[in-house]
Amino acid sequence: MKGSAGKNAEVTKQNIVDSVPQTGFFGHPKGLLTLFFTEFWERFSYYGMRALLLYYIYDTTVNGGLGFTQSTAVAIMSVYGSLVYMSTIIGGWLADRVLGKSKSLFYGGILIMLGHIALAFPGGAPTLYTSMGLIIIGTGLLKPNVSSVVGEMYAENDNRRDAGFSIFYMGINMGALIAPLIVGTVGQKVDYHLGFSLAAVGMLAGLLVFLFTRKKYLGLAGATVPNPLTREERGRVLTRLGLGALIVAAIVAAAAWTGWLTIRSFTVAISILGVLIPVAYFTVMYRSGKTTDIERSRLLAYIPLFIAAVMFWSIQEQGATILGVYADQRTQLDFAGIHIEPSWFQSANPLFIIVLAPVFAWLWTSLGDRQPSVPVKFSLGLLFAGLSFLVILLPGQFGGGGLVNPLWLVLSYFVVVLGELCLSPVGLSTTTKLAPEAFSAQAMSLWFLAPAAAQAINALISQLYSEENETLYFGIIGGASIALGVVLFLIAPVIRKAMRGIH
Known part of the structure; x- marks a missing residue:
């Protein structure tokens, strides 16, 4: 391992950039083609499965579903989403210390594909849980690392970098756009x-693109292990992993023996974990001796932004x-002479992002120094998120209880995308700026903990939804988001002051 460390030490950022063919994909490094289509197909597989999975879980066994209750299906989906985001912490660590980014995302893709293959065969609930476990681990390995490899292909002063990421994220949304229409x-x-x-x-296609083009197009990007474990560290890590596995196994065995291990109890456990992990993350960073007073002030400024992100997600x-x-249950699906599959609505979000992202980029660029501050952008994100829920309660409140015109649902997705484009693009950038220097490498994991915590909370609160109380459900959550947005707007000057020079 020490030899590996020495080898990595000889590889500089510029060496990596020089090893990548720098033109060939819309004027960008050829490796962008590899990563664009790898991520395109990975997102196709993920969003295709997600668009279908909810209905499969609660549909009747006669129709080929699993026959779970609707509330249980929603809870399972929320827990699944939370664990997917939590797993990125492990995936980032393995890439930095053991595997390197390239191997991590390739092995992650294999696990994701195996997860989808598991669900391709009827096997009931055990197959569902096996599939989810494989995809959770695989996405944790792939998701945080594929974006990092994109960054490695560009020199620090390369003015193509932002445009390159824009092209890359277009691939993400294109995969997410077509997946529900085909898979669903x-x-x-x-x-x-x-x-x-x-x-x-779809995931197999992504793996084949990566496998057959990475050596020629990616060069050294993602190939090195930045901070490999030493022999001494490896022993300690293996010991801790072994002890951790034994403790978890003992807890699971005891819970199963006492009858406590149920979907409900597991949901509660993940919901608690989803909140405790970010709290622990902030506490460790704030109390660390490596964190300066200025960085502590910035951390305090980040807390309300993080809470806002949790509310939004x-x-x-x-x-x-x-x-x-x-x-599926409240919308008129025969519209304008065609029959709409419920899963098709999952394409609305990526469609609106593809259309509106360039508009927002132009808007912020045009405003220049006059554009809203980070806290104000976050407050706008909460405002639009809240309005998206208020929009969807209107037809139920005034429509006489019949099926709702599908355009109301499309409008709700449109409004929340306005909020997403105010909050999400600046979220990761702000995270990296406000994170203490000693924890800069973990900043991306910290940002992913916001949707993880949100999904963990959703696993509990979403079980309160029913057609009978949908007005109350959408009204309370939408109103709470708007109220939090107003509070964030009012304290924006205080947050900006605490950010200590970061804008």
Whole structure:
């Protein structure tokens, strides 16, 4: 391992950049083609499965589903989403200390594909949980590392970097756009397991693109282990992992023996964990001797922004759960001469992002120094998120209880995307700026903990939803988001002062 450390020490950032063919994909490094299509197909598989999974879980066994209750299905989906985001912490650590980014994302893709293959065969709940476990681990390995490899291909002063990431994220949204239309249609019209098979084929396509082009196009990008474990560290890590595995196994065995291990209890445990992990993260950073007074002030400024992000993602992520149920059970699906599959609505979010992202980029650039501050942008994100829930309660409140015109649901997705474009693009940038220097490498994991906490909270609160109380449900959550947005707007000057020179 020490030899590996020495080898990595000889590889500089410029060496990596020089090893990558710098032109060939819309004027960008050729490796961007590899990562664009790898992520395109990974997102195709993920969002295709997610668009179909909710209905598969609560549909009747006669129709090929698992026959769970609607509230249980929503809870399972929320826990699944939370664990996907939590797993990025482990994936980032393994890439930095053991595998390197390139191997991490490749092995992650294999696990994701195996997860989809598991669901391609009827196997009931055990197959579902096996599939989710594989995809959770695989996404944790792939998701945080593929973006990092994109960054490694560009020199620090390369003015193509931002445009390169824009092209890359376009691939993400294109995969997310077409997946529900293809996987969802096949799954709901033909067979659920055939739909999941298409998700597996999509991930296989991504793996093949990566496998056959990485050596030629990526060079050394993602190939090194930045901070490999020493022999002494390896022994300590293995010991801790072994003890941790034994403790977890003992807890699971005891819970199963006492009858405590149920979907409900597991949901509660993950919900608590989703809140405690960010609290622990902030506490460790704040109390660390490596954190300066200025950095502590910036951390305190980041806390209200993080809470705002949790509130926002709590609403945005319900677009695939509560609004997925709403699309299936409350929406008029025969519209304008065509029959709409409920899963198709999952394409609305990426479609609006593809259309509106350039508009927002132009807007902020045009405003220049006059554009809103970070806290104000976050408050706008909360305002639009809250309005998206208020929009969807209107037809139920005034429509006489019948099926709702699908345009109301589309409008709700549109409004929340306005909030996403105010909050999400600046979120990671702000995180890296406000994070203490000693913890800068973990900043991306910290940002991913916001949607993880949001999904963990959703696992509990979403079980309160029903058609009978939907006005109350959407009204309280939407109103709370707007209220929090107003508070954040009012204290924006205080937050900006605490950010200590970061804008």
